Amino acid sequence: MLTNSQIFEEIKKILIGLELDWFDKAPIITPDFNLDNASRMGMDSFDTLEFFMQIEEHFGIDIPDNDIMHISTLSDICACVQKELVKKQEKQIEQKKNTNQVKTTLFKRIFTKTR
Numbered sequence: 001m002l003t004n005s006q007i008f009e010e011i012k013k014i015l016i017g018l019e020l021d022w023f024d025k026a027p028i029i030t031p032d033f034n035l036d037n038a039s040r041m042g043m044d045s046f047d048t049l050e051f052f053m054q055i056e057e058h059f060g061i062d063i064p065d066n067d068i069m070h071i072s073t074l075s076d077i078c079a080c081v082q083k084e085l086v087k088k089q090e091k092q093i094e095q096k097k098n099t100n101q102v103k104t105t106l107f108k109r110i111f112t113k114t115r
Helices: 004-017 021-025 035-040 045-059 065-069 074-114
Strands: none
Touching (some): 035 045, 045 074
16 A cells, blocks of 8 residues: 555656646745645636546546545645545455455355265
8 A cells, every 4th residue: 555655756757647737936845835825826727627637537537526626735635545546446455355255155155066
């Protein structure tokens, strides 16, 4: 599982990768960087949408719209990504568990029929 600082660095790379016009005038990008500041410097709603879509694609997650509405800093995004990564991992573990149960059940049926 990625740490918050690793998630932040990946998110920072995504933000830098957007190559927005205002970015040269941006303050140093820290976890406390407020997205409102970005919008005041020229990050429009399309840029914001692209930013979140790239985050979701990069991490293989879906961030609920309701969560996005409550995000104001990069630190908030990191926490949201971390939460969604944990959900994704738990879902994968549950799917693997279910798959193993199905295999065990099938094996038992096959084994008992051949006896």
